[in-house]
Amino acid sequence: MDREYEKTTHNACANQPCSNRCCEDNPCSNGGTCTELCQHAKQKFNCTCAIGYVGKFCEKNIPFPQSCKQLQLEANNSIQSDVYSLYDPTTKTLYQTFCDFTSETGFVWTLLESFSLANKNHFAKQQFYKDYAVNQNSFKWNKFRLSLPIMNSTLSHSTHVRATCNFNTDGLVTTDYLRGKTTELNILLLKGKPCVTLEYINIRGYEGYNSSVMMAQESWHLHTDSYHGGDVCPFNSAKSGSIGGLGEDNFGYYDITNPSHRCSSADDSTTQWWFGEQ
16 A cells, blocks of 8 residues: 555656655754655655754754864874864854864864965965955865854864964974964954064074064964064064065065075965964
8 A cells, every 4th residue: 555655656746846745844853954755765855954963854963073172072182183073053064174182282272274375365365353264164284264253163262372384294393383372362353563472482493482572463464574573572583584674474474475484485385373272
């Protein structure tokens, strides 16, 4: 009886729009979308599930980790640094980023942005307080950035920010590197050219601890200027060996570049910005 009914239904629907009414009461749970099926011999509807749910009726919840730190905790600290899929509950978005668990003891770092010098023009005028998502669903070291809402979510449970050079090829190298507390350097709000106290900064081997550094983000991507920065803020040791005249841009913008700086030594050199939590 059932087989005959299914056969009749299949033949009747074969050449006309599907209207078996199986989706009328939406059997799909948790925000799933129901689609009627008339061509299938047995299956009369299909549920397209929202992110984080599976099953015939989207009834099973498979939660994605909501941060690199949560991923580490769920793995009992036995996890390698790599690209992972995370879920942002604020925007209900699944995205990819690189989680660094090992380069600095006591820190878990979430990558916000990475780009090569060859792609500098794509980022030169993109301040961090602007929404400029790039490849957050298909991670690429040479051209990547999280959306502003996701960066804000990440900031809410982060204590530190850092910039690195060539992390994809060299790992963490503290020559051409900076790190500071997000309370001092909030890259999502910073505007103008303020002097900011950083825990550590190194530019071409010239370093400073708890130094006041000029960080610039106005009509350009966040960066520091190792030639002019020391004229207004105490950290000025990196002026030695810098490109003079218009100034030398470090960790972003790159209108004037110095091949002695690891982030700008070649077209395939990369710059990274991260949020970290302890």
